[in-house]
Amino acid sequence: MILIIGEPGDRHVRHVTARLDARGSPYFLFDPRRYPSSAELTVDYDRTGAVRRFLTCADKRLDLADVRAAWHRARVRPTPAPDVPEDQAWWVAETCARFLSQLxxxxxxxxIPERPASASAPLYQEDADPPACAPWAALPVRNQAPSPENKLHQLSVAGRVGFAVPRTLVTNSPERFLDFYDACDGGLISKRAVNLAPRVGGVATRPYTVSARRRDAANSSAVRHAPVMFQEKVPKRLELRVTVVGRRVFAVEIQSQDSYRQQTDWRHHPEYGQSQFYATHVLPEAIERRCVQVVEALGLTFGAIDLILTPDGEYVFLEVNINGQWAYLEDMLALPISDAIAELLIDGTAYLDCTIPATAENPGPGA
Incomplete structure (x- = not known):
């Protein structure tokens, strides 16, 4: 299958599709202006990080795994639905544009001409006034590996090195959301699909991870307006922030379940930053190596990884913050993270051989 990202009225598109029709070559034409109001994109992951991606437009459904070639011709942005409030329209369009680039x-x-890169999306300060007409966020600039900030890519990488990940759905389809809600018996959390905060009444917000509730299912039509990331609610014994510097690993456990306020998102409430909820943590050697492998597979030398340790003793990967905060952990727990960064800057010292044998269950980062 050939994916054409373009406008039906573009004569360049008409010329090429005529030649494809003459040759009997199937293609799927996707106009980004139809997303999200009249087109649906759904990405879902199982607990191994295996992924499926579907695009539905004009009652036609495309399994993106079938795409063998793509022509990125469009120079247009996604278009919010007419009922989106004026102060939210820019956020919806920009969120959708960035999500398309990640996909x-x-x-x-x-x-053709090159694979788009999400890193080329314009990054505006969350407290800055949005421009009247934001630049196109998916301009093709390279044909390299996905950006390390791409959360979709991070989940796949984590699964490839052997981590369990939460069952995950990213969609703007109310129907897919409800199906996932039922499949998880209502035990879901929701996150931003891209790292961009909306403005409400002209004031920048800081959205946190929240639990999906019955009222969200009852108001499922709101999902249509922009992609949302939903994940199964993983039971927690502890949460961990694992800071990787080169091949040094500093693991801190967060007793988030000791406080009702912290149970869904430990950053959300006043207990965040209080030392009684933090302690150093000794990771199993295999988990420590996987943390290093994820960071290296993303092309990084530093990463702050969020994990969950379940009551059954399983370490579940959530995400990598490529420039995550760590100074408060060093101050509270006397971790030598700044020393490790200084040494890495000076001589690139590596402290851990993270090579482990590849197996069917753990094929390694190059698989």
Whole structure:
């Protein structure tokens, strides 16, 4: 299958589709202006990080795993639905544009002219006034690996090195959301699909991870307006912030379940930053190596990884913050993170051989 990202009225698109029709080559035409109001994108992951991606437009459904070549012709942005409030329209359009770029990055196929890169999306300060007409966020600039900030890519990488990940759905389809809600018996959390905060009444917000509730299912039509990331609610014994510097690993456990306020998102409430909820943590050697492998597979030398330790003793990967905060951990627990960064800057010292044998269950970062 050939994916054409373009406008039906573009004569360049008409010329090429005429030639494809003459040759009997199937193609799927996607106009980004139809997303999210009349097009649906759904990405879902199982607990091993295996992924499925679907695009539905004009009652036609495309399994993106079938795409063997893509032509990125469009120079247009997603268009919010008419009923989106005026102060939210820019956020919806920008969120959708960035999400499209992340999705394109993850499609392993032939690209013309080049595979788009999500890192090229314009990054505005959350407290800055949005421009009247934001630049196109998916301009093709390279044909390399996906950006390390791409959360879709991070989940796949984590699964490849052997981590369990939460069952995950990213969608703007109310129907897919409800199906996932039922499949998880209502035990879901929701997150931003991209790292961009909306403005409400002209004031920048800081959205946190929240539990999906019955009222969210009852108001499922709101999902249509922009992609949302939903994940199964993983039971927690502890949460961990694992800071990787080169091949040094500093693991801190967060007793988030000791406080009702912290149980869903430990950053959300006043207990965040209080030392009684933090302690150093000794990771199993295999988990420590996987943390290093994830960071290296993303092309990084530093990463702050969020994990969950379940009551059954399983370590579940959530995400990597490529420039995550760590000074408060060093101050509270006397961790030598700044020393490790200084040494890495000076001589690039590596402290851990993270090579482990590849197996069917753990094929390694190059698989």
């Amino acid at each position: 394109y990055e993850c499609l392993d196929c032939r690209w």
